[in-house]
Amino acid sequence: MPSPIETVAALIRDAKRIVVFTGAGISAESGIPTFRDPMTGIWAHHDPEKLETADAFRKDAALVWGWYMWRRAHVAGAVPNAAHLAIAQLARVREVTVVTQNIDDLHARAGSTDVIHLHGSLAQPKCFACHRTPAALPFENPVTSEGLRIEPPRCPRCNGKLRPGVVWFGENLPAAAWKRAVLAAKECDVLLSIGTSGVVFPAAEIPIVAHHAGACVVHINPAQVAQPSSREFCLIGRAAEHVPALVSLLGPADLPS
Ligand code: APR
Numbered sequence: 001m002p003s004p005i006e007t008v009a010a011l012i013r014d015a016k017r018i019v020v021f022t023g024a025g026i027s028a029e030s031g032i033p034t035f036r037d038p039m040t041g042i043w044a045h046h047d048p049e050k051l052e053t054a055d056a057f058r059k060d061a062a063l064v065w066g067w068y069m070w071r072r073a074h075v076a077g078a079v080p081n082a083a084h085l086a087i088a089q090l091a092r093v094r095e096v097t098v099v100t101q102n103i104d105d106l107h108a109r110a111g112s113t114d115v116i117h118l119h120g121s122l123a124q125p126k127c128f129a130c131h132r133t134p135a136a137l138p139f140e141n142p143v144t145s146e147g148l149r150i151e152p153p154r155c156p157r158c159n160g161k162l163r164p165g166v167v168w169f170g171e172n173l174p175a176a177a178w179k180r181a182v183l184a185a186k187e188c189d190v191l192l193s194i195g196t197s198g199v200v201f202p203a204a205e206i207p208i209v210a211h212h213a214g215a216c217v218v219h220i221n222p223a224q225v226a227q228p229s230s231r232e233f234c235l236i237g238r239a240a241e242h243v244p245a246l247v248s249l250l251g252p253a254d255l256p257s
Contacts, residue, residue, distance in 0.1 A: 004233065004235055005246060005249065006249065008218050008233055008246060009246050009249035009250065011189075011190050011216050011218070012190055012246060012250065013250055014189070015189035015190040016094070016095060017094075017097075017184075017188045017190075018090065018095065018188055018191070018192065019096075019098075019188040019190075019191040019192070019210060020087050020096060020097070020098045020099070020191075020192045020194060021099045021100075021101075021185075021192065021194065021196065021206050021207055022098065022099070022100045022101065022102060022107070022194045022195055022196065023101045023102065023196025023197065024102060024195060024196070025195020025196060025221060025222075026081075026083050026084065026100075026106075026194050026195035027081075027102055027106055028195065029081040029083065029238060029239065029240040030078040030079060030080060030081045030084070030104075031074075031077075031078050032071075032078055034195075035048050035049075046063075046067075052166070053168050053169050053170060054128075054170070054171070057161075057168075060149075061151070062149040062150055062151050062152070063149050064164075065149075065150050065151070065152040065161075065162075065163070065164070066148050066149040066150040068164040068166075070148075071103075071122060072122045075104040075105065075106070075122060078106065079106075079109075080106045080107070080109050081106075081239075082240040082243070082244045083194065083239035083240045083242075083244065084110035084112070085111070085244075086243040086246070086247045087107065087110065087243060088107075088111035088112045089111075089247055090247050091111075091112060091113070091114070096114065097116065097180075097181075097184040097188070098112045098114060098115040099118060099181040099184065099185070100115060100117055100118065100119075101118055101119050101200070101203045103117065103120055103122045103164075105121065105122070105123055116180050116181050117177060118167070118173050118174075118177055118178065119166055119167040120164070120165050120166035120167050121165055121166065122166065123165070124165040125153075125162045125163060125164055125165050126162065126163060126165045127157065127158060127161070127163070128152075128155075128160050128161045128162065128163040129155065129158050130155060130157055130158040130160055132155065132157050132158075134155065134157075135156075173202060173203070181206055182206070182209055185209040185210040185213065185215070186209060186210070186213040187213075188210055188213075189215055189216070190215060190216050190217075190218065191206070191207055191210035191215050191216070191218070192218050192220060192243075193207045193217060193219045193225075194219075194220045194239050194243065195220070195239050196225070197225060198219075198225050211231060214231075216231045216232070216233065217231065217232045218232075218233045219232075219234045219235070220237070220239055220242045221234070221236070221237075221239075222236060222238060224236060
């Protein structure tokens, strides 16, 4: 009787198209806290879901911008972990589309080239007033280790306040990214759902779309986030443990040189 990981490795071996759907948990082992982790520093008493809103920015732009600048500095100091690297390696021997809820750039820095950011990116701020993205990135603000309130820079076009180029609660996902992600989910043979609690919609719809379209869905998470069923599997454990193990189980003909 093959082990769960051997079963999943066989699914990947037989797959042509793979979607890798990731959440904050895949970056946890790079030292970036997930949304279910307690907040620290000056934001310890803030609820991320309250800070990730246009209202919070209207009320206290410096607090929200300071939080994102601290997060950006934190990401800049982090490195892709073995899970990010294994996904990039897998893409050298299978057609892999990464659909991430994360706003960090660790997939790209690990070498993944086809990455769809459903919730935007820390790397690209935009104007709160005219929605344009400035050509030059205004990240000269000093960020302490615990972060601080920082007045957001101004838009060079309309002098409005710059805001993080991410999707806040109550905002729509970028239409082109959503369309591409749904198409990839509908066309894939296997969807690996890695490090996500699967509670924030519409992003959490992606594994459901893939399953309804006939794909096998594999959840990789230390928590049991789904009930195994037909064509749905759970590998309980850390991403940086299971993902490299899966890639190493592919036959020698599959392993990238
Ligand atoms: N490996 C794999 N999974 C892990 C690891 C790990 N090392 N550590 C934690 N996890 C799992 C947790 O068990 C949890 O299920 O990662 C998941 C993280 O869940 P959330 O913090 O809810 O993050 P995510 O699912 O990405 O949240 C979705 O919510 O706050 C919004 O916009 C934000 O994109 C985010 C969205």
